[in-house]
Amino acid sequence: MAAIVSVSHKGRSYAVQVDLTNAVSSFQTQLEELTSVPVENQKLLFKGKKGSGKGDDTLESFGLKDGIKIQMLGSTVDEISGLRAVEDERKRTEQILRNRETQARVRQTTFASPGTSNLSYRFHDIQPLAHLPNPDSARSLLTKLANDEAILHVMNSYRFSVGLLTELAPHEHPGLLGLNVNQGQSIKLRIRTDRYDGFRSYKEIRKVLCHELAHNVWGDHDSNFKELNSQLNKEVAEYEFSLVRGTHRLVDGDLYDPESSGAGYTLGVTSNSSLPEFAREERRQRMLAAALNRLRIEEEELEQSCGTSGPARIMPPVGIPKCT
Incomplete structure (x- = not known):
């Protein structure tokens, strides 16, 4: 049963042709090819959604129908890597500050003879x-x-x-x-x-x-x-x-x-x-x-x-x- 659904992700819209008898996983694979968001990072929001859409659920049983509008949330691999890099840099900076605090504690504030x-x-x-x-x-x-x-x-x-x-x-x-x-x-x-x-x-x-x-x-x-x-x-x-x-x-x-x-x-x-x-x-x-x-x-x-x-x-x- 063919249908066209509209998927919105981070300000961009995609018209996706699907077969409602196919599994939800195949639809998510299509979305990964379009948006570079891995399947495991995808979260689909739409009116009439039924269940989690996991396993072998069909798109029809999941609640999709022709013309439905879907909001997809999720980050790409590059975006996740960027977030990890930012977090790693934050941890590195905190470690440097801790090292400096340690050095400051061991320093003497007056001249010693x-x-x-x-x-x-x-x-x-x-x-x-x-x-x-x-x-x-x-x-x-x-x-x-x-x-x-x-x-x-x-x-x-x-x-x-x-x-x-x-x-x-x-x-x-x-x-x-x-x-x-x-x-x-x-x-x-x-x-x-x-x-x-x-x-x-x-x-x-x-x-x-x-x-x-x-x-x-x-x-x-x-x-x-x-x-x-x-x-x-x-x-x-x-x-x-x-x-x-x-x-x-x-x-x-x-x-x-x-x-x-x-x-x-x-x-x-x-x-x-x-x-x-x-x-x-x-x-x-x-x-x-x-x-x-x-x-x-x-x-x-x-x-x-x-x-x-x-x-x-x-x-x-x-x-x-x-x-x-």
Whole structure:
């Protein structure tokens, strides 16, 4: 018994020719071909509907007749996949937020002096490469890094523990400046010059160390890593500025306090010592902001020479080593 029924789905109408003696399942197969909505996702609504239309019910026994209007509800496979992707992204975002909350809970809100730091959050061993020249000098430099007050401060704040602090040989790892193995099992740093005629700048090595410490939490150079690494650099700089404010002295030659520079007068410039305290503090804050901006720019270059994650997503400029 032939009939034509009108099916509406998400604003579109379909005129479907059917045989009322056929099973409901065959009609649903037709609708799947027309709308891409799987049979199991289809829900049919119409006046005079009888029962669920399951099994071998005929269209006539289900209540269909010629000219009837049917409203079909249901999502396509692509739409369901999209919903699942949205749900997966929501869960991922919630997990990231939970991770950040966990990190925030373990952080200390005040600067800790080395004397009050937990001895678990430190470098537990230091080993220079014995087959390279001047191992004693290399050990002294690694020891200085391991005992750096600002580095110990962030390690204590974030509960970072590193099993071994050692070095990378330039000829063995020509493209790398740093490497974090197994989230803190060991950190390896390039501390020597390419020609082995000396050691790289302490400031530069320490920036690499700070970068590798961030890999204790995040492996890839993604947004999570960048956020944590930026925060570590900021806290290192702020910690040193706090020492400057408290003692008015130079710290490892990295930071400069105009109040203690001993500089003479310059024509047209007011001496810092004659400025009120709020003006000196404002100047110090500007210096800190400038230092953090320099760190951000240097960090973008440093990512290209970190061996902890996979290959860099963007090829580095000529002359800057890339990840391996």
